[in-house]
Amino acid sequence: MSVAKTEKISVKNMINLYTSLVLPQLEYAVPIWQIANCQPLDKIQRKGLAYCLGLHNTASKDAVEVLAGVLPLDLRREELSIRECGKIMAKGIRQNIAKSLKSCQDRYGKVREKFQSPFFCMLTQVEDMKSLTTITLNSIEPEFSYLEYLQPSRTRPDYWNNLGSSKSRTVKQEEDARQHISSLLSDVDTKTAVAFTDGSCRGNPGPCGAGACILLPNTEVIELKQPVSKLSSILVGELVAIKITLQALLTEIGRFEINKIKILSDSQSAVGIIDLGWENKTHKFLSTEILQLRKELELADVTVNFDWTPGHAGIKGNDIADGLAKEAAKEAEEMETEDSLLVTSQSDIRHSARESVRIKWQRRWEIVETGRHLYGLKPQVQPKKINFHGLSNQRQLLQLQSGYCLNDYLNKIGATNTSLCNCGEVETVTHFIEDCTLYEASRENLKKEIFLKTGISVFTKELLLSDIMKTNSKTIGKSCQILQMNLSNYPKDFNFFFFFFFFFFFFSFIQKDFFPLSVYILFHNYY
Known part of the structure; x- marks a missing residue:
């Protein structure tokens, strides 16, 4: 029979409804109860996704998850648990939950639990992530309980928009850029230090380095370069370049009686985060370290100014810093993960946890016995990717691709x-x-x-x-x-709201096995 009625709600919208209304219920408090028997939940996901895709309800779980681009529930639980572990590790050791996790961490690998606890399960999953990615949780960005350096956000100066980008800048814009930087440095005196900073990344993300060229009041030049990380973003390199510059100048202010520092970075994002109060969601700890160094200099009666300089515009100081940063990025290729200067941010943990479970999902898809017809047509798992989107006969094509028809x-x-x-x-x-x-x-x-x-x-x-x-x-x-797809015996049309009613009824029936009162008490005591 036809699936015309269900085509009124697209597959994408059906999957969005499932991930918005159903999955949050299946994922609630998973770091605590993932050690229980979770197989009944797999039936909900299999049937729910089969309905959304228009497949027969006997379709294999592995196949419908790959077709829908939805992670298997056990891997989703692992991803959320790793992220929760990172949040707990970021808490102060005075908090009971962080203290308990630290105790388990000290005993991990030394003792064997008869019944695995949620913490030991988390730590095992973190070790798996470490083996599949370059991220470890040995040094995590601490959680901030207050915003000491909160400042109002300001818009970018007009000249930022008028000088073009390094890839499209005209000869006239390059000349204007050099003139503008000359005017910014026109008030430099014998008590002012000027620094050009730059970051480099061999791929974004990739091996990352930082470089800086500092001109001291006596015309002495200090060149700094620092390999940052084997895998990081260009913004991290830019911020680290500013950080090592401030650290170096903090030791020089007494020797030269410096009372003013001008730092010119070719990253508008870095200057915006440090000086204009732009939001920084990814590397709060690093930017806070920079603001702390700036505060220390200001307490020593040193004014610190940040400005943007166009990159690759023939400005000598920027060119030197760029060369140093590229050298450092090349050296970063040989770095060990443990040698990284960076603390691991929650953003890094989320990215690595997602990549770790994706790798596991791919390996599982390659060896699992079910869904082999689909594997021949779709050998790679693609989270959040649904084929044939926008076509009126999408469900029929998905049925043919799955082989369950x-x-x-x-x-x-x-x-x-x-x-x-x-x-x-x-x-x-x-x-x-x-x-x-x-x-x-x-x-x-x-x-x-x-x-x-x-x-x-x-x-x-x-x-x-x-x-x-x-x-x-x-x-x-x-x-x-x-092609006239006159297919007989397709899955019957269904009432979508009946499916969700069935889900909530079934979930309320089984939750007494998954969420005993003691688990709720344990979870809420942690927080």
């Missing part, structure tokens, strides 16, 4: 009495797309249209359905509408 499959699960097509052959996906004589005319029209639009003459199921073979998915997907 047509009489050959439906006969195996007892939904039909025969595995044969109306033409007399076994009705498989390959037969339906490539061989069935009932659709010969439509198939020839489709071949012709695909050839005219893409230049592809070979017509196979992989051409229409595979992620690898797809060269013009939108054109091919629309062309598929030519």
